[in-house]
Amino acid sequence: MRFYEFEAKQALARRRVPLPKSELARTPEEAEAAAEQLGGPVVLKSQVLSGGRMKAGGVKFTDSPAEAKQAAAEILALEINNLKPAGVLVEERRTVEQEYFAAVTWDTRAKRPVIIFSDMGGIDIEEVAEQHPEHVARMHFSPSRPFPDFSAKLAVANVGITGGALNALSRMVAALAGAFIDHDLTLAEINPIGRLDDGSFVALDAHMDMEDEARGRHTALLDELGIDDPEARKARPPTQFELDAAANNDADPRGIAGNLVEFDGNIGLIIGAGGGSLTLFDAVRAAGGKPANYCEIGGNPSVGKAAGLTKLVLSQPGVDKVAVMMSIVSNTRVDIVARGVIKGCIEAGRDPAEAIAIFRIPGSWEEEGFVILDKYGVEYVDRSVSMHEAAARAVAKVAG
Numbered sequence: 547m548r549f550y551e552f553e554a555k556q557a558l559a560r561r562r563v564p565l566p567k568s569e570l571a572r573t574p575e576e577a578e579a580a581a582e583q584l585g586g587p588v589v590l591k592s593q594v595l596s597g598g599r600m601k602a603g604g605v606k607f608t609d610s611p612a613e614a615k616q617a618a619a620e621i622l623a624l625e626i627n628n629l630k631p632a633g634v635l636v637e638e639r640r641t642v643e644q645e646y647f648a649a650v651t652w653d654t655r656a657k658r659p660v661i662i663f664s665d666m667g668g669i670d671i672e673e674v675a676e677q678h679p680e681h682v683a684r685m686h687f688s689p690s691r692p693f694p695d696f697s698a699k700l701a702v703a704n705v706g707i708t709g710g711a712l713n714a715l716s717r718m719v720a721a722l723a724g725a726f727i728d729h730d731l732t733l734a735e736i737n738p739i740g741r742l743d744d745g746s747f748v749a750l751d752a753h754m755d756m757e758d759e760a761r762g763r764h765t766a767l768l769d770e771l772g773i774d775d776p777e778a779r780k781a782r783p784p785t786q787f788e789l790d791a792a793a794n795n796d797a798d799p800r801g802i803a804g805n806l807v808e809f810d811g812n813i814g815l816i817i818g819a820g821g822g823s824l825t826l827f828d829a830v831r832a833a834g835g836k837p838a839n840y841c842e843i844g845g846n847p848s849v850g851k852a853a854g855l856t857k858l859v860l861s862q863p864g865v866d867k868v869a870v871m872m873s874i875v876s877n878t879r880v881d882i883v884a885r886g887v888i889k890g891c892i893e894a895g896r897d898p899a900e901a902i903a904i905f906r907i908p909g910s911w912e913e914e915g916f917v918i919l920d921k922y923g924v925e926y927v928d929r930s931v932s933m934h935e936a937a938a939r940a941v942a943k944v945a946g
Contacts, residue, residue, distance in 0.1 A: 547756050548595045552635050553771045554752035557729070558736075561721040564748045568637035577618030580636035581611040587639040590617050591751075596627040604631070607639065642750070645738035647671050648719050650726040653686060659726060661685040661719060663701040667738030681705055689727055695720045714747045715739065729767060730760030787862065791841065794854040801847030801878075803855040803886075811836030813903070813944045814859035814868035816852075816887060818844050822873025822933075829934045830869065835941035838865045844878055852886020853893060860894045860901060867903040869940035873933060880907050880915030888922050899923035903940040906931060 549557070552570050559565055569580035570593070581588045592604030599605050604626050606617040618634045645667035653660040664682045666674045675682045683704035687697045698719035702712055718739060726734040733755040740750045761768065784792070787808045795804025813835050817823040823842050830837050839859060843852065859868055870887050872878065884905065891898040905919055908929035919926045927936055 547758055547761065549754040549756070549771070549773075550593045550595065550632055551591065551752055552593055552633070553773070554754040555749065556771055557725055557754060557767065558721065558749055558752055561725060563718055563721045563736075564746065566637045566640060566748050566750065568635055570633050571618055571636050572622075572633045574615045574619040574622065577634050577636050578611045578615035581608065581614035584636065584638045588614055589637050589639050590614060590621055591635045591637065592621045592624065592626060592631040593633045593635055594626045594629040594631050596629050599626060602626045640740070640748070641743040642738075642740040643743055644741045645750075646715060646741070646747075647674070647735075647737045648715075648722055648739055649733065649735035649737070650719075650723045650731075651733045651735075656686055658686045659689050659723070661687070661697060661701040661723060663705060663715075663719060665705045665707060667740075671737070687723070693720065693723050693727060698723060710745075711741070711747075718747065718749065725754070729754075729764055730757045731755060732757055787839070787858070790858055791855065794851065794858060797854070798848050798851045801843075801845035801851065803843045803847040803851040804841065806839055806841040806855075806858075808839055808862075809837050811838040812864045812866065813940065814838050814862060814865040815841060816843050816856060816859060816868055816870045817841065818872030818878075818907070825873065826869075826871050826933055826937060829937035830941060832934070833938040833941040835937070835944065838862050843870075843883065844872065846877065846879055846882060847886065849882055849886045849889060852883050853890035856887045856890025857894045860891065860896060867901055867940070867944050869903050869937065870905045870907065871933065871936055871940075872907045872909070874908055874929065878907065878909040879911045880909045881911040881918060882915075883907055884915040884918045884924075888918065888924070899925075903943040904936050906933070906936040 555565050567584055571577035571580050577590060587609045590606045592599050603624055604621055606621060608614045608617050614636060621634050622631055647664040647667035649662045650659055662684055664671060664674050666678060666681045683701045685697050685701040687693060699716040702715045702719060707715060722734045722736060731754055733753060735753040736749045738750050740748050785808045788806050791804045791806035795802060815837050817826045827837060827840050856868060887902060888898045891901045899922055902924045905924055905926040916926060
């Protein structure tokens, strides 16, 4: 789940990260009152769960409360990437002499969190890393131990910062890392950190993403920020296809058959949960396929639940075939999944032998599942065929 900027800043304020004075406004009149209270030039920022606010016109600078009111009206009426703003953050405008970038995220290769710091903030860190690698520092640390503040200091010092600036920036980076660990975040970012004309440092913008599964462990924080439990908090509103998949998953507590994300492709995917599903999704793309969706199935869903998901995926325009694949599992009953996907094909008015491009699910009751697949003429493979080869076969069938 993703936090709005004003929420991420509230979370940082709890850790004494210095911030500009600001007020959240939900109407033009509230924005006018906030600008009056702040007493000076302000910047108004659309509160949407998406990037590109500046380019889309969601950030405006004003010099008076009347201008702030007009700017807020324009921002509140503006959708960015099909997202309506939850409000406008009205923030004091200060003179910034230099901008910095700080983030903590997961390095999936190293399997550890990493601090990324740069003395060139305010722009895409990817661009800085490519064109000015000497201005980007990385520092890994262990998530299972108390965060060592010297890791933050090393990351800042590695781009040549010294003296009082080193101490001030290190404290901000350490607070960011603390929030990352304590709140099960996948991303904690301040871009930019601004060095003001008086020599102080403030977090001018902030972004945070939390693991969906961690929400139950952080109800106190979410309650404090006013985040309701049902809020999905993705980067875009869910499509009807995604809502229908969630309803299918929620209708039966047994197993998983949902957690779906829609894409614009022609091959439907019914793939195992966790890292295996991500690997299979990438394998389909690597073979030249265009997935119509990402989804997860596993944990012994009922026949009806698997059938509902299959029927739903086959209902997507342009989807003629589905690939049913998992990595290596030990507890999922192959026969139940086989019955479910075949039932879904039949209920969708499709021949399972034609609609299922490949079936690759290693697991329990495997032989019984193969008997069912044989009966309906569905092509299947066992674990001796790799995930990548199975994905390539599915893509070839769709292309053929």
